Amino acid sequence: MISVAAAIFILTYAGVAVGRIPGLMLDRTGIALLGAIAMVVFGVVTVEQAANAVDVSTILLLYALMIVSAQLRLGGFYTWAVLKSTAFLEYPRTFLFSVMVLSAVLSAILANDIVCLAFTPVLTVTLLSARVNPVPFLIGLAMASNIGSAATIIGNPQNMLIGQMGRLDFGQFIAWCGPPSMAALLAAYLLICRLYRGRFAVSGPGQELSKNGVWPEFNAWQSGKGLMAAAVLMVLFFSPVPREYAAIGVAGVLLCSRKLRSRNMLELIDWHLITLFCALFVIIQGIVAYDIPAAVIAHLGRYSIDPGNLFILTGVSAVMSNMVSNVPAVILLIQFINPADPSAWHVLAVSSTFAGNLILIGSIANLIVIEQARNFGIAIGFKEHARAGIPVTLISLAILCGWILLTS
Numbered sequence: 001m002i003s004v005a006a007a008i009f010i011l012t013y014a015g016v017a018v019g020r021i022p023g024l025m026l027d028r029t030g031i032a033l034l035g036a037i038a039m040v041v042f043g044v045v046t047v048e049q050a051a052n053a054v055d056v057s058t059i060l061l062l063y064a065l066m067i068v069s070a071q072l073r074l075g076g077f078y079t080w081a082v083l084k085s086t087a088f089l090e091y092p093r094t095f096l097f098s099v100m101v102l103s104a105v106l107s108a109i110l111a112n113d114i115v116c117l118a119f120t121p122v123l124t125v126t127l128l129s130a131r132v133n134p135v136p137f138l139i140g141l142a143m144a145s146n147i148g149s150a151a152t153i154i155g156n157p158q159n160m161l162i163g164q165m166g167r168l169d170f171g172q173f174i175a176w177c178g179p180p181s182m183a184a185l186l187a188a189y190l191l192i193c194r195l196y197r198g199r200f201a202v203s204g205p206g207q208e209l210s211k212n213g214v215w216p217e218f219n220a221w222q223s224g225k226g227l228m229a230a231a232v233l234m235v236l237f238f239s240p241v242p243r244e245y246a247a248i249g250v251a252g253v254l255l256c257s258r259k260l261r262s263r264n265m266l267e268l269i270d271w272h273l274i275t276l277f278c279a280l281f282v283i284i285q286g287i288v289a290y291d292i293p294a295a296v297i298a299h300l301g302r303y304s305i306d307p308g309n310l311f312i313l314t315g316v317s318a319v320m321s322n323m324v325s326n327v328p329a330v331i332l333l334i335q336f337i338n339p340a341d342p343s344a345w346h347v348l349a350v351s352s353t354f355a356g357n358l359i360l361i362g363s364i365a366n367l368i369v370i371e372q373a374r375n376f377g378i379a380i381g382f383k384e385h386a387r388a389g390i391p392v393t394l395i396s397l398a399i400l401c402g403w404i405l406l407t408s
Contacts, residue, residue, distance in 0.1 A: 008286060009287050012032060033275060036278070053281045057164050057243075059274060063248070064247035068247075068250065068254065076219050077226055078115065082102070085098040103116075113156075133199055135380055136196040139389075146356045154243075162349045166334075176343070180399050192392075276327060293335040296336075318354070318397055358386075
């Protein structure tokens with residue numbers, strides 16, 4: 001049965017890495033779900049073990065924060081925030097700085113994917129209408145959202161998982177992960193400014209694009225409710241109240257609205273991501289049940305490769321996050337993390353998130369920005385993204401390694 005578990009795991013993660021199976025219309029989530037089904041059907045885990053393998057607290061936290069983000073999106077807060085920053089549009093570098101800082105801060109508090117989903121349309125239309133090249137700003141938006149989300153436990157799905165599984169303190173997480181994130185954000189901004197020097201303007205007349213149906217109108221009351229909910233959550237996260245209880249309670253209050261339909265809010269939940277999480281939990285349980293991760297650690301030890309070494313962990317996390325995406329990479333790598341070492345959990349969170357900027361398919365946030373921009377005729381290809389993504393990621397990881405030295 002060990003060989004069956006290992007085979008299902010290898011085939012599933014290979015499929016997740018490739019992103020598809022020839023001849024089938026399966027994406028990464030579908031492949032992961034198929035792997036989880038195989039673990040049950042072939043008897044590697046029972047149905048009860050599969051259900052118990054899912055970390056419900058992580059799923060609840062992720063689900064609840066998506067509802068809070070949905071409230072802000074439907075209330076038009078994201079639209080209002082971007083449009084307010086257009087006061088700096090006459091100065092492209094200042095505007096780029098404001099967009100990246102805004103994206104990073106909001107991504108640290110809310111799900112970075114939804115921030116990109118809400119920001120991209122209004123940012124693209126605004127820039128095209130003003131005859132400004134949208135490419136550096138869209139790349140900056142995606143990279144800043146990834147970097148900013150590394151600073152907190154609730155910034156992105158993999159951090160939520162790490163925070164819940166490692167039982168990490170919210171304040172200590174920010175204190176450790178915040179400084180390298182801020183330094184990496186500044187480095188990314190300076191690098192993008194240098195790469196696009198003299199290329200911020202576009203030739204020809206500005207494009208008059210209609211915003212009808214592109215983004216929600218700003219509603220002060222609904223946006224205020226979302227901001228109040230986020231503020232309450234931040235306070236509760238610093239308290240002894242379990243994060244999942246606090247988040248789902250606040251989300252429940254937001255659903256009790258006289259204006260916003262709960263159906264509209266729930267439509268913004270990323271059910272594919274939640275399904276991916278559940279499937280990966282089951283797949284990992286299949287190999288953990290037969291002590292395969294422990295055997296791998298023992299084997300690596302013979303070659304003096306210690307996953308407990310923070311620098312090795314940084315490199316492995318960055319490579320795997322780009323091979324199979326950061327969520328599958330983190331769910332696997334936490335099996336090799338010492339539960340009593342908070343620094344290892346922090347390093348895994350920051351490195352896996354920073355790695356998302358390396359290539360176009362490195363993070364969901366990148367893909368959201370690219371796909372949304374394509375709807376407005378803006379093409380950002382693999383090579384264009386890599387020109388900024390590769391150096392930004394290498395510099396960010398170097399900053400992380402420097403921070404490890406300073407704090408060790």
